[in-house]
Amino acid sequence: MTRNPRPRQARGRSRVGERFTAEVGPIAHGGHCVVRLPEPEARVVFVRHALPGETVVLEITEGTEGDRFWRGDAVEVTTASPDRVTAPCLFSGPGACGGCDFQHVAMPAQRELKATVVREQLRRLAGLDLPVVVEAVPGDQDGLRWRTRVEYAETRDGRRGMRKHRSRDVVPIDDCLIAAVPPVEEVAQRPSRNQGTSIEVVGSHEFSRAADGFWQVHPGAPTVLVETVLDFLQPRPGESVMDLYAGVGLFARFLGEAVGAGGEVLAVEGDRVACEHAVGNLAGLPKARVEAGPVAKVLERLDSPPADLVVLDPPREGAKRKVVEQVVSSAPRAVAYVACDPSALARDIAIFAEHGYRLERLRAFDLFPMTHHVECVALLEQ
Known part of the structure; x- marks a missing residue:
């Protein structure tokens, strides 16, 4: 459910892991919001798990000194948007499953962002x-239980899981809440009269x-x-x-x-x-x-x-x-x-x-x- 980033050559010192407190700007295409860090960084950061108007602590997840923009995650929320909700999925959030972008957003606000x-x-x-x-x-249940086919990844010990955002790392998942019920493999690949x-x-x-x-x-x-x-x-x-x-x-x-x-x-x-x-x-x-x-x-x-x-x-x-x-x-x-x-x-x-x-x-x-x-x-x- 996520795409892996293309390998690219590093452009100077990595800034991954550094944290900044910033006000969140508008939504951008791709499931993230725009944050503009002031001098001395003077960078645009595309931040997941944030909402426009919030004040957050963001952590850089991709970026070096020479990059025009960085990517990040909102790891703490200082001032929350009224549209923020508790994610229904236990596996959603910074550093977790990368399949959903808006679990932290109320359904009407999700549609307005889109x-x-x-x-x-x-x-x-x-x-x-x-x-x-x-x-x-x-066909869905308040935004959940709609996806009639899901491709799962596998952890090293053989458990079902999903990849982190822009990563090959797999997060173990026992129940994907956007997957249809009963389990997707039984629904989406049930054979008809003709095999396959x-x-x-x-x-x-x-x-x-x-x-x-x-x-x-x-x-x-x-x-x-x-x-x-x-x-x-x-x-x-x-x-x-x-x-x-x-x-x-x-x-x-x-x-x-x-x-x-x-x-x-x-x-x-x-x-x-x-x-x-x-x-x-x-x-x-x-x-x-x-x-x-x-x-x-x-x-x-x-x-x-x-x-x-x-x-x-x-x-x-x-x-x-x-x-x-x-x-x-x-x-x-x-x-x-x-x-x-x-x-x-x-x-x-x-x-x-x-x-x-x-x-x-x-x-x-x-x-x-x-x-x-x-x-x-x-x-x-x-």
Whole structure:
């Protein structure tokens, strides 16, 4: 649930372990707050387990004399925010499990912090000043017990655990409170009639996928995302649709039904196993086809076929310029962009804007409570 930092060359004397008392500044993208240390340090420190406006004692966890910024943890709170709560998880906090960023934050404030980050990324990277509300989604228990699949690490003595933030060190954990109940291994990898395959139900449809293949981990996510995409695009009978980064065909299935027998659906997905499942999941749609391969290469091979509607659901790094411009060349009347990273979304929205596509609607969903992650759906139209 955490990423390991890239090895880098030290730039002078290490400051790790040093402590400073400081006032906490605004939230930043990535689950930390900004602290600006005065002279003689004169450094920006990205601090976890803090809240804007608090006064804390922070401990440097990464940083040397020559670094432009440092990382740290709030190890003591001198003046607490009214939004601070006692973390429900015993394994959360400085030096502990790195999987959750906001266990110390009340749920409404978590969503406001995420909304602040989305607004800031849109303003900074896309030049847009918009109100943003992060919506709760049914399927969790006050932010807990929602993650239907969890990858655990193993301690040296064989116990289940989680890694510390930006570290390979493992913290033993007997119960991850954001993991679904019953234990995640039994839920997420329960085989169906076909060995190695899981069945997911959305509305009246069953979707097959590889047991270890991608699927939204919040139980309420597939339904709310499908409903939002359909509401944004307002598909009409006879229209053509491209579902890019289509996975096992979740959006393509519902859009294919909406455009009817006279419409066409093209699903493009880079994972060949997911494509095999998508073929089955789209069975019965008369003019649906699945193309396997990287989205940019498939669209290049197909010469960016015309499309009335496009769904983009790229990985965390976003669609990027080449794919955005291929989508634009297909001249869709509307694009629904499903994004798990607000900075990538904002960068791609700016590219769409270069070609006359405006952000008309945006919804943000709290599909990852207790973490800094947020899912957005954007509608782009000319």
